[in-house]
Amino acid sequence: MSGSLLLQSLLLGVLLGGLYALLAAGLTLYFGVMRVVMLAHSAFLILAAYLAWFFTVETGLDPLLSLVFTVPLFFGIGVGMQRLLISRLRPATLTMMSVLLTFSIALVIEGMLGFAFTGTHRRISLSYSGADIALFGASIPVVKLIAFGLAVVSLAGLYVLLKATRFGQALRATIQHGEAAQLVGINTDRIAGYGFGLGLATAAIGGTALALDSTIYPSLHWHWIGPLMAIIVVGGLGSIPGAAIAAMVLGLGQSLLQIPLGTTWAQTLFYVALFATLMLHPQGFFGGRLAQRF
Amino acid sequence: MASAALVLTGCLSSSAGQGGGDTIRIGISLPLTGDFSEPGKGVRRGYEAWADYVNARGGLLGRRVELMILDDQSSADRVAADYEKLINQNGADLVFGPFSTRLVIPAAQVAKDYGFLFVEPAGAAEEVFAQGFDNLFYAAPAVAEDHYNHLAAAILAIPPDRRPRTAAYAAMDDPFAQGTAYGLKEKLERAGIRTVVDEVYPPNTTDFGSIAAKIADSRADLVVGGTQYQDAVNLIVTLRQLGYQPAMAAFSTAPTNPEFPKAIGAQTEGILSPTGYTPEADYPSNKEFVAHYTAMHGSTPTEDEANAWTTGQVVAAAVQAVGCADPDLGCQRRLIDWLHGNSVDTVVGELSWDATGKPRGAHLIQQYVGGQIRIVLPADTKEADLVHPKPTW
Numbered sequence: 186m187s188g189s190l191l192l193q194s195l196l197l198g199v200l201l202g203g204l205y206a207l208l209a210a211g212l213t214l215y216f217g218v219m220r221v222v223m224l225a226h227s228a229f230l231i232l233a234a235y236l237a238w239f240f241t242v243e244t245g246l247d248p249l250l251s252l253v254f255t256v257p258l259f260f261g262i263g264v265g266m267q268r269l270l271i272s273r274l275r276p277a278t279l280t281m282m283s284v285l286l287t288f289s290i291a292l293v294i295e296g297m298l299g300f301a302f303t304g305t306h307r308r309i310s311l312s313y314s315g316a317d318i319a320l321f322g323a324s325i326p327v328v329k330l331i332a333f334g335l336a337v338v339s340l341a342g343l344y345v346l347l348k349a350t351r352f353g354q355a356l357r358a359t360i361q362h363g364e365a366a367q368l369v370g371i372n373t374d375r376i377a378g379y380g381f382g383l384g385l386a387t388a389a390i391g392g393t394a395l396a397l398d399s400t401i402y403p404s405l406h407w408h409w410i411g412p413l414m415a416i417i418v419v420g421g422l423g424s425i426p427g428a429a430i431a432a433m434v435l436g437l438g439q440s441l442l443q444i445p446l447g448t449t450w451a452q453t454l455f456y457v458a459l460f461a462t463l464m465l466h467p468q469g470f471f472g473g474r475l476a477q478r479f
Numbered sequence: 480m481a482s483a484a485l486v487l488t489g490c491l492s493s494s495a496g497q498g499g500g501d502t503i504r505i506g507i508s509l510p511l512t513g514d515f516s517e518p519g520k521g522v523r524r525g526y527e528a529w530a531d532y533v534n535a536r537g538g539l540l541g542r543r544v545e546l547m548i549l550d551d552q553s554s555a556d557r558v559a560a561d562y563e564k565l566i567n568q569n570g571a572d573l574v575f576g577p578f579s580t581r582l583v584i585p586a587a588q589v590a591k592d593y594g595f596l597f598v599e600p601a602g603a604a605e606e607v608f609a610q611g612f613d614n615l616f617y618a619a620p621a622v623a624e625d626h627y628n629h630l631a632a633a634i635l636a637i638p639p640d641r642r643p644r645t646a647a648y649a650a651m652d653d654p655f656a657q658g659t660a661y662g663l664k665e666k667l668e669r670a671g672i673r674t675v676v677d678e679v680y681p682p683n684t685t686d687f688g689s690i691a692a693k694i695a696d697s698r699a700d701l702v703v704g705g706t707q708y709q710d711a712v713n714l715i716v717t718l719r720q721l722g723y724q725p726a727m728a729a730f731s732t733a734p735t736n737p738e739f740p741k742a743i744g745a746q747t748e749g750i751l752s753p754t755g756y757t758p759e760a761d762y763p764s765n766k767e768f769v770a771h772y773t774a775m776h777g778s779t780p781t782e783d784e785a786n787a788w789t790t791g792q793v794v795a796a797a798v799q800a801v802g803c804a805d806p807d808l809g810c811q812r813r814l815i816d817w818l819h820g821n822s823v824d825t826v827v828g829e830l831s832w833d834a835t836g837k838p839r840g841a842h843l844i845q846q847y848v849g850g851q852i853r854i855v856l857p858a859d860t861k862e863a864d865l866v867h868p869k870p871t872w
Contacts, residue, residue, distance in 0.1 A: 193692045306709045308712055310744045311744075329688070447680075452683075
């Protein structure tokens with residue numbers, strides 16, 4: 186293995202890890218707030234990717250501008266989904282029933298995408314899609330860098346929101362102990378709705394980041410749900426920093442392992458990590474006390 | 480969706496007739512939903528156009544052709560059950576094959592068990608012909624391993640000082656996609672062109688960064704993708720992002736897709752691809768096919784439709800030569816024997832087969848030249864000269 190290939194793989198691994206972190210952030214939020222296993226998260230990612238593609242095809246503008254519409258839209262859909270559907274599930278069976286409910290939502294989204302845009306594979310044609318920045322003999326693809334930037338900004342924003350605002354405190358209180366939060370006057374139902382909306386808003390950003398550098402088609406979400414679930418389990422369900430660290434470790438690991446092992450074995454890293462986590466440390470490796478509740 | 484179990488004729492309810500009469504019932508199972516639904520629908524359009532064309536000209540042996548199409552949902556279990564049903568219960572006089580190697584093999588086994596002729600539009604992988612089917616015929620010019628034959632010959636004809644010295648291969652873990660790349664790899668390795676990267680990736684790969692990094696790092700003169708659509712597009716764009724500029728780049732499947740230039744933008748120039756079909760081909764029946772298909776669908780046919788139409792042509796040629804089209808063993812045996820001994824003129828040229836049903840031919844090689852996809856090989860059908868080295872992408 187040459188030094189330049191190692192550096193190149195490291196760079197690509199970091200960029201990939203950032204994207205994974207962004208894509209998984211919402212999943213860990215849903216589980217943290219209300220123990221919902223949201224199988225439709227990756228379907229929403231693909232929906233956002235399609236909206237970004239459609240926006241660019243129709244207007245000729247940069248797909249990043251579609252975020253102006255998709256982020257509030259997805260936030261609204263998230264709040265609505267939580268209030269109208271998720272909150273009606275019985276608490277005793279919430280986790281299991283949420284799997285079934287969100288599975289059906291994923292199927293509906295996939296079907297609607299196929300109906301509206303056909304199964305044809307789409308890709309946003311960007312003037313800078315092949316551009317790169319040279320760094321010590323390695324290349325940093327511009328689109329991957331933009332996706333990474335989106336991830337950093339969104340996750341930092343999410344972190345600040347959770348740590349420094351009243352809403353964030355209320356959300357964290359709801360995550361930590363719902364009943365106690367209610368006792369101190371937090372409207373946990375409303376907070377849960379907003380939490381869900383926030384998760385889905387990250388899907389809007391993640392999907393747009395994905396669309397910058399991927400060929401998309403309606404059933405693509407099935408390829409994502411497995412790795413994303415693995416990330417949030419390894420990271421500790423409910424912990425956003427945990428998910429981010431796990432995403433980075435797994436993204437880098439995948440990128441580096443690919444050199445000696447090849448793609449097929451490198452991809453199994455996610456499942457090996459998932460298996461090892463469930464065997465050795467079922468509450469996740471990076472989650473801390475918060476995640477241990479689940 | 481309405482396609483869940485689509486039977487295009489009302490003859491399911493009119494029950495299991497035993498052939499004969501004034502119609503020829505052709506049983507077909509296709510992946511109209513699931514992984515292969517896009518090509519599956521293309522094959523259906525081709526079959527329907529062929530039936531429409533034949534019926535408009537008085538049918539086969541004076542009998543109307545009726546298609547019975549079931550949806551196997553891209554599942555190998557369902558496809559076998561479908562052909563059982565078509566032959567046993569629905570009274571099919573003939574069967575046509577489904578789409579994709581993975582479905583062709585189980586389907587052909589059922590046809591063989593019932594002694595049926597099995598002409599199929601989409602079993603390009605070597606393993607289809609290694610199963611000992613004597614009833615199977617692939618209705619296309621070449622199997623996957625032979626797709627790049629003309630390109631291999633052209634590369635070896637380049638003077639040694641300008642010829643590529645090293646090659647990088649990346650192939651999807653899929654019998655067809657891998658077959659195309661490895662057919663070329665074997666020939667080039669034999670001629671001393673060194674393999675510097677040989678990567679196989681699973682069909683669900685979404686990130687091509689690492690594969691592209693390996694290829695870019697190798698600085699191979701030639702990059703070959705054993706690809707389907709989305710992986711080829713993702714790989715090409717990632718290779719560009721890493722600043723890799725090969726002297727020659729060849730990818731199977733994707734470059735012949737009309738979406739390809741939309742996805743890649745202006746950087747398609749010089750990209751090579753094998754293709755089994757072009758609407759411009761000069762074969763006599765192809766003009767009628769393109770005209771009929773275009774009138775029916777408002778667009779020119781692609782390879783999936785052409786392979787389906789070719790399947791119809793091959794079976795029709797046998798039926799007309801032998802003079803029968805019914806499910807009894809004697810008739811089916813005569814149809815099979817006739818195809819083993821004869822060649823058929825089709826929209827993809829003259830086809831003949833070896834004992835395993837493998838066609839004796841090679842694919843055309845196309846290249847993006849001046850923003851348009853042109854046939855560059857072989858020399859006798861070329862529309863433009865092969866561009867080498869490839870312009871930067």
